[in-house]
Amino acid sequence: MTSLADIRNEFPALQQHVHGHPLVYLDNASTTQKPRCVLDTIQRSYASEYANVHRGVHSLSQRATEAYESVRYEVAEFINASDPREVIFTAGATSAINLVAQTLGRSLLGPHDEVLVTEMEHHSNLVPWQVICAERGARLRVLEIDDKGDLKLDQLEDVLGKNTRIVALAHISNTLGTVNPVEHITKAARRFGARVVVDGAQAVSHCPVDVQSLGCDFYAFSAHKAYGPSGVGVLWGRLDLLEGLPPWQSGGDMVLSVDLAGATYNEVPHRFEAGTPNIVGVVGMGAALRWIREIGFDSIMKHEDVLLHAIEDRLGRIGAVRRIGTSSKIRSSVSFLLGDVHAHDVGTILDGEGIAVRAGHHCTQPVMDHFDVDATVRASVAIYNTVEEIDRLADGLKHTEEVFR
Amino acid sequence: MSRPDQLYHPEMMILAADRSRVGHLDGATHRGEARNPLCGDRLSIELLLETPMIERVRFEARGCAIARASAALMCSLVEMQTDRVALELGHRFREELESPESAPIDPRFDAFRALRQIRSRRRCATLAWEALEQALEGD
Numbered sequence: 402m403t404s405l406a407d408i409r410n411e412f413p414a415l416q417q418h419v420h421g422h423p424l425v426y427l428d429n430a431s432t433t434q435k436p437r438c439v440l441d442t443i444q445r446s447y448a449s450e451y452a453n454v455h456r457g458v459h460s461l462s463q464r465a466t467e468a469y470e471s472v473r474y475e476v477a478e479f480i481n482a483s484d485p486r487e488v489i490f491t492a493g494a495t496s497a498i499n500l501v502a503q504t505l506g507r508s509l510l511g512p513h514d515e516v517l518v519t520e521m522e523h524h525s526n527l528v529p530w531q532v533i534c535a536e537r538g539a540r541l542r543v544l545e546i547d548d549k550g551d552l553k554l555d556q557l558e559d560v561l562g563k564n565t566r567i568v569a570l571a572h573i574s575n576t577l578g579t580v581n582p583v584e585h586i587t588k589a590a591r592r593f594g595a596r597v598v599v600d601g602a603q604a605v606s607h608c609p610v611d612v613q614s615l616g617c618d619f620y621a622f623s624a625h626k627a628y629g630p631s632g633v634g635v636l637w638g639r640l641d642l643l644e645g646l647p648p649w650q651s652g653g654d655m656v657l658s659v660d661l662a663g664a665t666y667n668e669v670p671h672r673f674e675a676g677t678p679n680i681v682g683v684v685g686m687g688a689a690l691r692w693i694r695e696i697g698f699d700s701i702m703k704h705e706d707v708l709l710h711a712i713e714d715r716l717g718r719i720g721a722v723r724r725i726g727t728s729s730k731i732r733s734s735v736s737f738l739l740g741d742v743h744a745h746d747v748g749t750i751l752d753g754e755g756i757a758v759r760a761g762h763h764c765t766q767p768v769m770d771h772f773d774v775d776a777t778v779r780a781s782v783a784i785y786n787t788v789e790e791i792d793r794l795a796d797g798l799k800h801t802e803e804v805f806r
Numbered sequence: 807m808s809r810p811d812q813l814y815h816p817e818m819m820i821l822a823a824d825r826s827r828v829g830h831l832d833g834a835t836h837r838g839e840a841r842n843p844l845c846g847d848r849l850s851i852e853l854l855l856e857t858p859m860i861e862r863v864r865f866e867a868r869g870c871a872i873a874r875a876s877a878a879l880m881c882s883l884v885e886m887q888t889d890r891v892a893l894e895l896g897h898r899f900r901e902e903l904e905s906p907e908s909a910p911i912d913p914r915f916d917a918f919r920a921l922r923q924i925r926s927r928r929r930c931a932t933l934a935w936e937a938l939e940q941a942l943e944g945d
Contacts, residue, residue, distance in 0.1 A: 421809075437826065629914070743870035744845075745870040746871045749813060753812075754811075760845045766846060775845070775847060775868050776845050776847075795889075
């Protein structure tokens with residue numbers, strides 16, 4: 402197994418000092434830092450393998466196309482897709498969810514139809530469904546959470562029924578850290594023929610994702626939360642479903658032939674990848690996923706569990722801390738308040754100590770409403786964090802208490 | 807460069823704890839509210855305008871120490887001033903925050919000097935002034 406010190410050494414960003422302190426980066430649910438292999442791959446791609454993909458007959462274009470298309474196979478293997486054509490490259494998870502909302506939504510939804518979301522969704526897996534429901538006259542229904550931050554599964558039967566066409570939920574909550582029982586919900590949705598869309602943005606770097614065992618129909622994620630570059634992500638969808646969907650964005654590369662009267666659309670997945678894609682971003686994502694596989698999810702999960710337990714332990718010793726989200730099934734993110742000190746003030750004091758956390762509503766305002774708070778502090782871990790860094794977080798919180806005493 | 811925690815000096819903390827102008831204002835003639843969509847903070851003000859004089863002003867904040875401190879300072883500065891002077895003060899405050907760190911600062915706004923370097927928190931301090939502008943110009 403690669404040592405933690407070796408892993409940390411692969412991340413140039415972690416070697417810096419912030420306000421005179423070694424950086425403690427605990428904002429990984431927002432975005433992760435990048436290992437040298439990803440940075441090198443991006444640099445090499447631009448320096449020696451860069452040309453536009455698909456349409457060129459020259460060697461450089463063929464090499465760029467091979468590098469780009471090979472990532473489709475790697476992504477398929479990474480999430481256990483049955484066919485690489487099921488992998489659509491997007492600008493990120495938000496773009497992926499908008500794609501499926503606009504295409505699947507337009508195909509399936511009409512008046513009296515329903516889309517089910519959960520109360521814990523990131524705005525990116527809530528607003529696209531609000532938009533398409535409004536457009537199609539469909540009804541948006543919500544599966545609520547309890548005060549621990551778990552889905553109220555006993556109410557699933559009340560909100561899921563014969564009118565449900567689409568169920569959209571997070572694999573892991575970006576605010577509460579709750580790991581949702583996706584398999585349970587997909588089984589329930591199947592009984593009514595509803596399609597299940599999973600927002601996997603918080604999952605892909607923290608646990609193995611097997612879209613077959615999850616039983617979902619679509620799975621979306623971003624590369625930048627999984628050690629890859631920003632501006633690129635994936636929508637996975639079942640091939641038979643993708644082939645029945647209309648295009649979303651239109652332009653070059655998504656068509657087979659065009660005349661002034663109309664166009665014939667390209668095959669899946671190219672039908673959904675209009676225009677020049679984020680070529681280098683995709684290649685960089687491939688490097689990130691290879692890096693994750695080399696570390697291995699056994700090691701990742703084992704180490705991140707140690708970090709989470711350390712956070713829970715250290716926060717538990719600070720009397721003023723109120724956890725927001727106390728599910729027994731938490732992974733990667735812990736939200737909390739520190740007495741009546743506003744989350745932004747906590748975040749700023751910690752920044753002065755070189756500690757990067759997130760403070761705000763984390764694009765989950767319904768979660769804030771549920772817990773009747775305006776904002777929380779969120780500490781979120783990655784494979785490169787250390788228990789010593791969690792100790793520094795605890796020390797920083799004690800310092801914050803002193804400032805506001 | 808300022809350390810972020812330098813924001814929280816005693817003068818700022820005294821302002822943030824100042825509740826003398828917090829609450830509802832009976833007989834208010836103007837109301838304004840500002841929100842920061844990035845963090846969900848909300849700040850509302852109510853004022854009694856005997857044209858052109860702002861006789862009284864009160865605020866309510868669901869926000870951070872910087873937002874509360876700025877609101878407390880703003881209320882103390884604009885009471886018994888004309889609406890025009892109050893709006894000019896708001897423009898002046900923003901200009902001061904945009905100025906270089908080493909430039910002289912209007913002593914009334916000295917508590918917020920560190921925000922010249924900490925751009926991410928400036929909006930917290932301008933929220934109260936946005937609410938004031940909305941109250942005076944929104945109708």
